[in-house]
Amino acid sequence: MELDRIQVALRPRTSWEGLDLGFALARHWFWPLWGLWWASALPLALLLLPLTGLRPDIWLLLLWWMKPLYEAPLLAWSSRALFGRVPVRGEVPGLLRAGWRRWMIPLLLWRRLGPRRAFLMPVALLEGLSGREARQRKRLLNAGDAAPTWLTLVAYHFELVLWGSVLFGVFLAVPSELPRLDLAEAVTDRESWAYWISVLAYLLAFSCIAPFYVCAGFALYLNRRTELEAWDLELAFRKGSASRPSRASLVRSAGVGLIALALLSALPAGPAESAVLEDPDAAQRLIQEVLESPDFGEEREIWTWGPIEKPDPEPEPPWISSERLEAIAVLMGHVLRAALMTLALMALILLAARILRDRRGGWLRRLSPPSAGPSPVRAALPPDLDLGRVPERVRAHLAEDDPRAALALLYRASLRHLAGLGLSIPEGATERECLALATRSLSVQSLGPVPRLVREWQALAYAHAGPTPGSVERLLDDWCRWIQSGPAVGETR
Structure with a gap:
């Protein structure tokens, strides 16, 4: 799009x-x-x-x-x-x-x-x-x-x-x-x-x-x-990268600003006017005078002509009759019955769809043999991912000037460690959904560098704004301390 x-x-x-x-x-x-x-x-x-x-x-x-x-x-x-x-x-x-x-x-x-x-x-x-x-x-x-x-x-x-x-x-x-x-x-x-x-x-x-x-x-x-x-x-x-000024324009703008500041500082300063304190009593007297004026307080007694006898009540309109009211009641009854039948039918359809979906999942679980394979999160990761060797491989990617591969490896290893902490991550979840699940289920200390890692990965994936090697090194140091502070999943060697 x-x-x-x-x-x-x-x-x-x-x-x-x-x-x-x-x-x-x-x-x-x-x-x-x-x-x-x-x-x-x-x-x-x-x-x-x-x-x-x-x-x-x-x-x-x-x-x-x-x-x-x-x-x-x-x-x-x-x-x-x-x-x-x-x-x-x-x-x-x-x-x-x-x-x-x-x-x-x-x-x-x-x-x-x-x-x-x-x-x-x-x-x-x-x-x-x-x-x-x-x-x-x-x-x-x-x-x-x-x-x-x-x-x-x-x-x-x-x-x-x-x-x-x-x-x-x-x-x-x-x-x-x-x-x-x-x-x-x-x-x-x-x-x-x-x-x-x-x-x-x-x-x-x-x-x-x-x-x-x-x-x-x-x-x-x-x-x-x-x-x-x-x-x-x-x-x-995209808008940020398109509107970012060039280095030459920044230098020119800074030079113009310094010259203008030097010229303004050479101008003579004008005399300063002292502030005048108002008298609170004088202000109260003025308010009282305004409130006592006729515009703010005046009573008038007005006499008007009115009928002595009460008028006769107006007759009911000819279209309001018992037959017409009965027809309207019948109409509203039909409308209400149709609405209730429609709602009941839709509720039955939704209930049947929910029951069939649940039963189908149970049938599939009964028909399929129990699997002892890895969880969806582990299955989505490469089989040779060893959390102990992640720092070495990340530094190797940085030495090859490939920060995208380094961040991707850190992100996948973080998902595996979160799964080891008991977090259930559905297959196909986005970065934002993974971070939301982790924030709701774990404490701030258990999250470690995951929020910063997700932000760096989104900036690289969507805006192609690659991180500096120094920021990746700092992320890696925080990630190593995070791994050592909690349990991890079993690595496949």
């Missing part, structure tokens, strides 16, 4: 700050995203209308199920606009084809009800991953909090709120002398014209929520990538 062209500030954000960023982007781009949504959904809606036999309930259900087809063009548009390349009108057909790819099949079948759809869609659409790589990538991204799931639940509730608001708005906009919208028929009788108005209102509702849902999921994805890959550090290092 071209991080230098991104239009937002890259920094570590909480999940809720990421959602706020996505909503702000959706407000800024709402009209082009909303038009793009209708450009992708309207042709399909017109095609499905005769295929469903003009059944409004089936027609709306199919349009709702195919939501990912309309969300993919919005994600493609947002990803380009975020990096300063706002798509023009000629690129719209290419954006509309973004949803008609092979990777869309799972989102329309077994993953359609997944609560993290907007958060995980960039893995296939933007990164182009599929198969095992996509599953590993999604597993790594999902290791965060539950904000993507909450985003989906809140988006569905806002669709219901917006749909109900449109229905009530249509109901109240029609004068009482004319035939009004029957709210009960709007949700129960699919043969009535009121049901079609209800269906179109719901279609309008999820067309308005779609830009916010897609942009918020994309912002959560960017926030997770920033956390995993330290995009903020990489961009800061």
Whole structure:
């Protein structure tokens, strides 16, 4: 990704700050995203209308199920606009084809009800991953909090709120002398014209929520990538190296400053004015005079005419009647029942997925023979890593002018020593995640030089700012004292 062209500030954000960023982007781009949504959904809606036999309930259900087809063009548009390349009108057909790819099949079948759809869609659409790589990538991204799931639940509730608001708005906009919208028929009788108005209102509702849902999921994805890959550090290092002045310019600036200082010191000094002390009593007297003025204290008695008899109470509006209140209560009951059934269904699906995942892990453990091999942390290290020979090998790398290999060896050896101290490090963890695990589990004395080593390694890996041999030597000395102060894992010789 071209991080230098991104239009937002890259920094570590909480999940809720990421959602706020996505909503702000959706407000800024709402009209082009909303038009793009209708450009992708309207042709399909017109095609499905005769295929469903003009059944409004089936027609709306199919349009709702195919939501990912309309969300993919919005994600493609947002990803380009975020990096300063706002798509023009000629690129719209290419954006509309973004949803008609092979990777869309799972989102329309077994993953359609997944609560993290907007958060995980960039893995296939933007990164182009599929198969095992996509599953590993999604597993790594999902290791965060539950904000993507909450985003989906809140988006569905806002669709219901917006749909109900449109229905009530249509109901109240029609004068009482004319035939009004029957709210009960709007949700129960699919043969009535009121049901079609209800269906179109719901279609309008999820067309308005779609830009916010897609942009918020994309912002959560960017926030997770920033956390995993330290995009903020990489961009800061790039800007720092680009804006660092040259040695010649520093010398010129210092010379100009010294000359200006010498000229200013030769100027005669002006007379200094003495400070005048104010009298506190005089200030209090002035405040009292101001408060006693008529502007600050004046009472007036005003008489007005009023009716002697109390007015008769106004009659209730004709549209408030027991029949209409009963219809509204029935409507709210249907809406509440549908919402509860939806929540119960999603809870059952999540529970079944969790049970199947746990059972599958148990089955795999029972089917596979017990392994006496090394732990994932040890298996990820070279078999010839001997903590006793690490200082010798680090100095050999420094003698060969290879500080990257020296720091990499120190980092891997530190992971092995942390594992020996009882720290469980998952396979594929980033530097920041390893440091966070160690900080939560160990004391400051047990960490030793690990935080400084991680900072040096990130500066070298992301900004290509290599350390000096002296700093590596000091790190090595601290590392040797740290190793001698605690237990290490068994070395493989």
